[in-house]
Amino acid sequence: QQQVKQSPQSLIVQKGGISIINCAYENTAFDYFPWYQQFPGKGPALLIAIRPDVSEKKEGRFTISFNKSAKQFSLHIMDSQPGDSATYFCAARLDQGGKLIFGQGTELSVKP
């Protein structure tokens, strides 16, 4: 019930292409859905986030699409660059205490 399922586990995209990472959840008590970017040996860095009353949020090349009825959300990276190569984690927040439940992560590699 508190799981967040993320796919794919790894993704290879050509420079300039679109990277798409998907997440699904079951618990309707989740009230906030952030995406984090993590480079090797570093902490997760907040990339973009959305609340369930919004269907889409765009910040630069990064877009979150949110489908409340399907309990799914996805991250789209437009014009992917080699510098975007990192591990991306989706997460969901439970209101009580504010803890984040993370997905398994997607290792993105953008080829030049």
Next chain:
Amino acid sequence: EPEVTQTPSHQVTQMGQEVILRCVPISNHLYFYWYRQILGQKVEFLVSFYNNEISEKSEIFDDQFSVERPDGSNFTLKIRSTKLEDSAMYFCASSGYRVSYEQYFGPGTRLTVT
């Protein structure tokens, strides 16, 4: 830009020893968290802390773990008697107000238990 800092960056300890991991959250933040990440796996919640007490803890956070905010700036995680399976990256995070939602993570402490 304000950031969460953690020390040490790497801690090596022997099984059974006590370790203290230190964090300085973003000043004026009110909510504090510890997460851990075993190599190659997802980030897992350990504990949340607000108003000088634990708000919530996971099943991982057993009696061997404790947290403390000893002064106005530091937030610590203590593991009393480390086990091999405690080897992981430990991340501290903080957020300002519950309504703001954003949690900002520190760079982590890599704990190696031998």
